[in-house]
Amino acid sequence: MQIDYFYPEYEVVRNKEKCTRCGLCVSQCSNHVHSYSEEHRRMITDDAKCVNCHRCVCVCPVGALKITGSNHQFKHNANWSRRTIMEIYSQAETGGVLLSSMGNPKDMPVYWDKILINASQVTNPSIDPLREPMETKVFLGSKPASIERDENGRIRNNLPPHIALDVPILFSAMSYGSISLNAHASLVHAAVDLGTCYNSGEGGLHDDFYRYSANTIIQVASGRFGVHKEYLEAGAAIEIKMGQGAKPGIGGHLPGNKIVGEISKTRMIPEGSDAISPAPHHDIYSIEDLRQLVYSLKEATGYKKPIIVKVAAVHNIASIASGIARSGADIIALDGFRGGTGAAPTRIRDNVGIPIELALASVDERLRQEGIRGNVSLIAGGSIRNSADVVKALALGADAVYIATGALVALGCHLCRGCHSGTCNWGIATQDPALVSRLDPEEGRRRLVNLVSAWTHEIKEMMGGMGINSIEALTGNRLMLRGVGLNAKELEVLGIMHAGE
């Protein structure tokens, strides 16, 4: 008998006294963890199949289930952890490249948690956000370099195209295909309600969503899926995807078996055809080529839409951003290494790229040193987890933030990190109609609107505390931040002082 060296990571614990054997857990688990044995007349669980997504726990009408980590142990070893050993077993068995989903789970520094926010005392007043005006409207786009006047001396409106958002939070790119149509519907409707934008991702735009163009950012990636004239016209802005924080330097591949029905139509490729997005755009091998693509999109859309260039936060991101800011792009989206993904090689996800906090701080500072910060707006993404992260990102220099993992969690995602399996029990990262139908787009919309509204209230509270009543006076206001437990180099890169200074 061949030994597979495998043991389950989780244990499904069933309280037999509570369980009524209603069978809901059986029908709800797409991973087939639960079953009912007629022979033994009892519920059986296969722990090995459990991904710890909590679907069964949440739906169990009598609260009979819980998932715990297995206490099965290797001999303690600080260097060779359970995960490290298990990865070797599975690679030794299959010869495969390790594949994971969602953001980097490793214990890397989260700088947001080592930054503290200021508040006013005595020398200037804090402001009550409930009763006094507190503005969160932002414009994203390039600023005019000079003031022009007509013959009557009236200022000529020479503003380059921009997007106006009621809140400094946008939903970041997730393609239809990587997530379900109902997840997309939730995002687009929430964006409309919130006065912000969602992002189509690189898989084209579903027919149903063309009408929400004011709240849509459409993406152009190396595979150019679904890119045609009407698609380019369909967004409030166009995003060129050069990279993604979870997998810098790595492309995407949606296998042919997922290119079915509406997804084939939206991507404009035949059913069953692989959708390959190579890591580079093969017509962009240098910065001047990016400029060519930026302007080709501007020409195609009559200079009416701002162009976003999304890049992964990598080591020399400040120079890269400087190049982009001179390419004609209107907005730069920076994606940090903790950003999520529908599938990425594990080693890439966990080891490539840099934290968004450091990338953002160095990019903002570099653009200012070069005097070109006004050429572009900055969107920061790659694990913005709460409203305090938003405030800190803005104070470091972002004009707005992208959220995606947070939005999926609001839709019910439990971060089981199994998106690549396509069997998402929450109807998010799946195309199985039965699973997709579990996500009610109206309920999804309500939850997303709640989430962002709650964050916005909190942002206003924090702004009020600082005595700032307009979000633009927060952007780049690093004096409002202090570090705790950071070394001198980290503080220098972040451009903030240590608490107490």
Place this chain on the structure above:
Amino acid sequence: MNIDAFAFDFQELNKEIKSSGQEELNIDNCMGQRYIGCGLSRGSLRIRGVPGNALGAYLNGADITVHGNAQDSVGDTMNEGKISIHGSCGDTPGYAMRGGKIFIRGNAGYRAGIHMKSYRDKCPVMVIGGSAGSFLGEYQAGGRIIVLGLGSDQPCPVGYFCGTGMHGGKIFLRCGQLPASLPDQVNAKLADDVDLQEIEEDIRQFCAEFDLDRETILDHPFHVLTPNTKNPYRQLYVHC
């Protein structure tokens, strides 16, 4: 209507083209202006001089003729229409092209037809009269790329790594000898009558466009390259 492009930068020229409202435009003295005909749905442009990069990007039905050479990225993400180039063109013509036809009388640079894909009734076609550079049809997912090798003294009119990453569509090479190193993921065979039928109309149009003799062209062996569905590119993944 004639437009003398010499004094215009690309934005002015393209504005002129879009605002002319004319079905037929002659553009003379072109000198590197980019994005000519970008996204254009109707009408025809005849270009003299050197049009700049991304000629006919996102082209959506218009007809472009270049009496001379074109530069890089001709017909980027083209959806419909026709681009004829009487001379040669630079790198990446037909990037991610989904429909329409690109006829190049002379040679094409590197990465011609990269990411070409077909969709429903759309089937993009690129015919290269001379020879093509390396990485012809890289990541090709659909459509037809035809290289005729006219005037080429090479046994095979394409460079290295032809069809690398190909997972759909077909490449026709007018030659008796296959490229030196085809990837395992690509099948190659001598084209039979059934295969040739598929390109008959393309060749006819190409010859009509450039006043060439169809018989001479067809009276020569062709090889046809298709993705090997039994041996696709595959990274073996293991979930963790």
Place this chain on the structure above:
Amino acid sequence: MNKEGQIRIPSGCAISGIFSRSGSRFDGERIIKSISTMHDRSNGLGGGFAGYGIYPDYKDYYAFHIFYDSTAAKEECEKLLDRRFDIINLSKIPTRKTNRITDEPLIWRYFVTPLPTKLSESQLDEDEFTTRCVIHINTKVPGAYVFSSGKNMGVFKAVGFPEDVGYFYRLEDYEGHCWTAHGRYPTNTPGWWGGAHPFALRDFSIVHNGEISSYDTNRRYIEMFGYRCTLLTDTEVITYIVDFLLRKRGLTLEETAQVIAAPFWSTIEKKPPEEQEILTYLRNTFSSLLITGPFSVLLGFSGGIMALNDRLKLRSMVIGEKDDMVYLASEECAIRVIAPELDRFWSPKGGEPAIFTLNGGENHAD
């Protein structure tokens, strides 16, 4: 103890201004009397004045007022000035000893004009050339600090209560058509003369009360355009913003006010479409120059004076008018003490500039 520039020091204050619309000149006694009435708003750690029209004999020359820590600093600075400017006149600024003003630095005055060859070499206009030179001295020459650099105007400031500062500088000997004054209440005790107000750059001088919450947003933006905030004070950054918007971007005073104290979006939405477009344009274009937090400022410039409050009007500011005279101050008492009878007495709204110009001149500086 860190001084200005090494640490950011918020401070509360009193401000006062007197302006003659007809350009008639009067000496510094009245402005001293006005500011001293608000004695309790300052704490003796800074006072100062700006007078306009005080150097009619040298009105075409930049008047540099410079503090020196040492004669070595003076020599180095003068060498630098010599290389770039024609120095028409130089002298110690006359002062009068008082035990309430101590530790004075060397205080010198120079009337200068850029050397034509240097100016044409630089490809800059006269103002930009001079601005860069002032910023250069203040950031690169240790122990030298140019605290006044306008034409036909001068700033006089020191550590002390403003009335003592006025006495020290013998302001009764100067006659101008416009005076502003400042009494300072900094929240620590740097004791550095350069840190007192007004802050001035060429003809622009600012006296300011309040602490702005947008400071670093404003500073990091404005520093993209060649300015260096060396004092880390609100007044400094506001002066640079004003110089940038008025001179480099060519905005009018009203438009400048609409940038730095931009109306709320809800207010903008209620305006007629044309105005809405301009207000939105200005707010969007110069979003990083919106100043939030409490402030009231008096901006002095060659042709007039502008008073501006933050858009929530968190600081006090009143204006009195009598014949051709205009009085502006943090408190009414500071006006009534020198002008008991007024034709008009009012308080400008938050974010709405009150602009007074010489002989009804144009509403933009320069």
